[in-house]
Amino acid sequence: MVPSRVVPVVVVALWLQAVGWGEAAVPLNMALPGCPSSCGDMAVPYPFGIGPGCYLDGFNLTCNDDGSHRPPKLFLGDGTVEVLEISLENTTVRVSSVVDTNGTVVPGVGTGNGTWGSGLAGAGPFYLTGQRNQLVVRGCNMQAVLLDARNSSYVVAACTSICAYVNSNPGLPALASQPMDHCSGVSCCQTSIYVGLTSYTVQLSPVGDMMPSFFFPAMGLVFIADAEWFDGNATNLGPLPNEEKPVVPATLDWTIGESDCTGRDGAPGSGTACSSSNSLCRDATGLSRSGHSCHCSPGYEGNPYIPDGCQDIDECARPEAYSCYGGCRNKPGLFSCFCPEGTQGDPRIRNGCIQKLSIGLFVGLAVGGGISLICLVPGIIYFMHKLKARQAKRLRAKYFKQNRGLLLQQLVDKDIAERMIFSLEELEKATNKFDEARKLGGGGHGTVYKGILSNQDVVAIKKSKITIQREIEDFINEVAILSQINHRNVVRLFGCCLETQVPLLVYEFISNGTLSEYLHVEDALSLSWQDRLRIAIDTASALAYLHSSALTSIIHRDVKSANILLDHRLIAKVSDFGASRGIPIDQTGVTTAIQGTFGYLDPEYYQTSRLTDKSDVYSFGVILVELLTRKKPSAFMHSEGTSLIAHFNLVISQDKLCEILDPQMISECLEGAKEVATLASRCLNLKGDERPTMRQVEMALERLLVENKNTEKGRSAELNCTLAQISNNNDENSRQYSAEQSLLLSASFPR
Template structure:
C-alpha cells in the first residue's frame, strides 16, 4: 500500500507542476502535512485524519522505490516461448522459453524454474500495460496449437518464490505489484475531478481557491502587443487607438482605414490652410502696394485695413441671409464688428484685374471724402485677390426701392425734392474738390442710399475717376448703366463732370414719373428720356407725370421738370454744372420761389441757369475733411 501511495503522490506532483496556481492558494489543510518527501500534497489529498476528503487519504512512505525488480515474467509449459512487449513502442521488455516433454518434469520451486518446463525473467521497466506474444516450437507443427497446460503471468518476485509450487498445483491466481499503475489518463470507472474554470488557477477543492489569472502580468504566457486589459476569467488585448488588427500577434496592428481617412483629411486641410495663408500674404502684398501707391498718406491706409478673419466673423462666413443686395461691382453683406458697429461689406463677384483696380480705386476715392451725403468707408481687407470694402451701414434701402413700390403712392413730393437736393449737394462736392474733381460715372437711383430719416448717402464709387481741376475731362473706357448713361460720353468716350449731370437728371425724371429708365419703353417705342423730352416740347407733361404729384405739388413739379430737361441736353456744354443744379433745387425748396426773367432769355429755366453760370462755383477744401475721415474709429 505504501508503494501504491508513493506512486500516487508522484503522479499528483507531476500534475500540479504543470498547472498554474495562485500563490495565495493553501497547499493543504491547516495543521496537516503539506508534503511527503519532496512531493507537495494539495487538498483534497492529505495524510492523516481530517486532512483529506473521503477517499483521498494517503499514506506517506518515504522508503525509496529503487532496488531489485519487484515483478517477473513467468512461463510454464512445454516448448513455449513468451515475449513481453511495450504496447506503444512494441519494444521487447522481457522474454523466456520453457522446454520439456511432459509436465511432470516441471520444477515446483523458484530455483528449479530455470527453463525445464518453467522459465522466468525479471521486468525492470514499469509500464501501464503490456503485450504478450506466445509461440511454440520443437515437436509442434506450424498448424498445431499451444500446449493447453501452458500459462504465462506477471507476479511479485517474492510471492513466487514462496508459492510457486502451490500456484502450479492448485492453479491459484498470482498477485502483482502495481507501483506504476496510476498514470496521467482518464479512468473508466465512476468518480469525479475538480478543476478551475478557464482564466482561473489555484486549488479547486478549497473555497475561493480558484483565483483570476492576471494575464497582463504574464506577457510570456499571454503575449499582447497592444493595450492589455485584465478581466475576470479573461483579458482584452486591443490595438492602440487609430489602428486595427490582431494585437495578440506581433505586428498584427495596422492603421485603421477611418484613421487613414482622418489623417488624409487633416493633411489636406493643413496643405489648403498653408496655401490659403500664402495667397493671403501674396494678395495683401499686391493690394497693399497698389493702395499705398495711390494714397498720399500711408498712415491712413494702415488704419483702414481689416483681416479676412474679422470680416468672415462679422458676416458669419458671408451667410446668404446677411446679403443686402448685388450690383455690377459686387455683392453687399451686412456685418457686425466686435465694437458693435454695424457695417456693409462689399465682396466682388468676379476676380479679374479690372475689378481689383475698381475696388482699389474706390478705396482711394472714398478715403479722400468726408461729406454727409457720401457713404463713409471704414476700411478694406487686402487678403483676398479682390479687396473687400467695409462701409457704414445704411439701413433703409435705396431711392429706387422707395420710388418703385407697389401701389398708387410712393415718396411724398417734398421728400423727393429734399432727396434730390441732398444728392445734388453730394455730387457738387465731389466735382468741386480742391485738387481733383471726382466724377462718379454711375449715378442712378440704385446708388443713392437712404437712412432711417431718408437722408441721402451716395454710394458705389468703383467706376469713379479723378480729373485734375485744371482739366475739363479725360478720355476713358465707357462705364455706367444704360438708361442713365450720358449719350455724348457714350459716343466720344470723353468723360466730364457734365456726364454726372446728365445721369443725375435722369434720376430727376425717374422721380417725376416713377418709371425705371432701364426698362421703360413707350407705345411709340421711345425711351423714358425721349418721351419726357417730347412731352415737355408738347407741353403735355401731365401725360407722363406721376399722378401723385398732380395733387401734391404740380407747380414745383413743373419747375423741377424744366430743370431736368435743361440737364438732358445732348451736348454737355449746354448743361448746367452740379453746383448750379444744387442752387436751383435749393430755390425750389426755399420759402420764396421767385424766378427773375432776364431780357433776351427764351425760357425762365434758361435765364435762371445763365445767372447761375455767371456766379462763382463753390470750392471745397478737402484736406481737413480727409484727415477727419482718416481718424474715424473702426
C-alpha cells in the same frame, strides 16, 4: 431724336428638331429587328427609325446616302435638318442649325418667324430645350426678342447688342465685323431661354437714337445655339460679314406621346412605350411638355423601348468606370468590390489593397513606432506650428499682392491705409462667418452682408464674387476714391480686407434701401414731393462736392437711382464708386472706355468717349425725370416707340408736362414740379457745354425748396392740367411692366 425704325438685320433661319446625345457605335438591340440600326457613323435607336414600321409616330428619320454626303448623314423627318447626336438617356437631340446670312427681315415690321419644322407646332414630340440653349445676337445696336408664336405677347427671351463708335473716325469698321473672345453685350449678347417652345417669332428693333447711319452694320445674326457649344465664345462664329455660313448646333427635348406614368409604379407595362424589363418610366417635366420617357434601371444599359433592350452591366469588366481595383463579383444590376484574401484596405482606390501584417510584426512595429513618436511629437508640433504660420504669412502676402495692396498704399495716405485694413478674422466674427441670415442682397458683382464690429458699429460688408483683374482694379479705384471723400451725402467707407482671395469692402450701414426701390412700387403713392425734392438736393450736393470740392475732381460715371441709398431719415447717400474716375483740377475731361447704365448714360460721352463732369449732370437729369414721373428710364417705352427721356423732352417742348407727370405730383406741388422739369431739361441738353454745373443745379433746387415751403404754389389749374390729361397719365403710370418687358427694354454697359 431719330424715329424708331426697322434695323436692317439678317435673321438666322432656325430649323430645329430631333433627340438628345448619341453613341458612336450601335449597341445590340437598339433598333427594331429588320430595321436599319445606323446611318454613316450615327446610331439610330428605336423609337427613332428609318423607313415604315421602324419608328414611333413623329420619330421618323431620313438617311441621305445618295453620295452627296460622305459619310452619309442622318436627317430629321423629311430630310431638311441634320441630326448630330441622339441620346435616349437624356431624351435630347442635338441638331445642326445653319446660319442663313441671306435671310431678311419683314420690311416695316422688324420680325422674323421660324418654327421647329414639321410635326413640332402641333402634337409633335420635340421642344426647344431652354435650359440647354441660348438666344444670341451678333451685330450692332439691335434688340432681339424671342416670342411664343402662339401668343405674340409672351416673351421667352430678350437680348440687346450695342456698339460704340468715335464720330471723328468714320472710317473705323463696325465692331460687329471684328472677331472677339466673349459675348458680353458689346457687338454680341447672349441670354437664357426659360420656356421650351415648339414654334417662335423673332422680333427685332433698333437700340439707341444717336448712332450715325454710316456706322450701322449692314448685317447681323440672331440665332439659338447650344449653350455648352457656344459658352459665350463669339469666336465660334467668326467675323461679320462672313461669306462662310457658320453651322450652329442647337438642342431639343422630346417625349413619348401625351400620357404619363400614372399607375405604373416605375415598372414597364401597358399605356407607355417602356417595353424592356429592368426599365423605368419617368413623367415629362416643364411648362410646355407632357408625356413620358423610358430609362434602363440602375445597373442596366441599352434601349428600354424594345423587348430585352436593357442588359445587365458587367461592372467588373470596367474597373476604371466603376472604381473597383480589388476583387470584383458581378450580380444582376449590382456588383460587389472587395480586397482579395490576405489583403486589406480600400478596393475602390488604385493600390488600395495591401498585404496584411502578422501580429508579431505588427506589435514590434507598433512598439518601436510608439517610442519614436513620443520622441518626435514635440518636434513635430513645433515644426507644424512654424510651417502653418509660414504658409499663412505667404498666403496673406500673396493675396495682398494679388489684391493690389501695394498700389493701394501708393494711392492712399499710409497712415489712413493702415487704419482702413481689417483682418479676415474680425470680419468673420462680425458676420458670424458670413452667415446667410446676415445677407442684405447681392448682384452680378458680389454679395453684401450686415456686420457688427467689436466696437458695436453696424456696417455693410461687400464680398466680391470673382477676382478677375478688372474687378480688382475697380475695387482699388473705389477704395482710393472713397478714402479722400468726407461728405454727409456720400456713403462712408470704413476700410477693406486684403487677406482673402476676393477683396472685401466695409461701408457704413444704410438701412432703408435705394431710391429706386422707394419710387418704383405698386402703390399709387410713393415718396412725397417734399421728400423727393430733398433727396434730389442731397444727391446734387454730393455730386457737386465730388466735382469741385474734393482734392481731385471725381466723376461718378454711374449715377442712377439704384446707387442712391436712403437712411432711416430718408437722407440720400451716393454709393458704388467702382466705375468712378479722378480728373486733375487743370483738366476738363478725359477720354476713356464707355461705362455706365443704359438709360442714364450721357449720349455725348457715348458718342465721343470723352468723360467730363457734365456726364454726371446728364445722369442726374435722368434721375430728376424719374422723380417727376416714377417711370424707369431703362424700362419705359412710349406707344410711339420713344424712350422716357425722348418723350419727356417732347412733352416739355409742347408744354404738355401733365401727360407724363406722376399723378401724385399733380396733386401735391405741380408748379414746383414744372420748375424741376425745366431744370431737368437743361441737364439733359445734348451738348455738355450747355448743361449747368452740379453746383448750379444744387443752388437751384435749394431755392425751390425754400419757395415750396413759403408759398402755396402747386395747384393743377396753374399748369392748365385738364382732367383728361391727369386721368390719362394716371392710367399709364399704373401700368405694371412684366419682368420680360423690363429685360427687353433695358441694357447695361460694362463696368
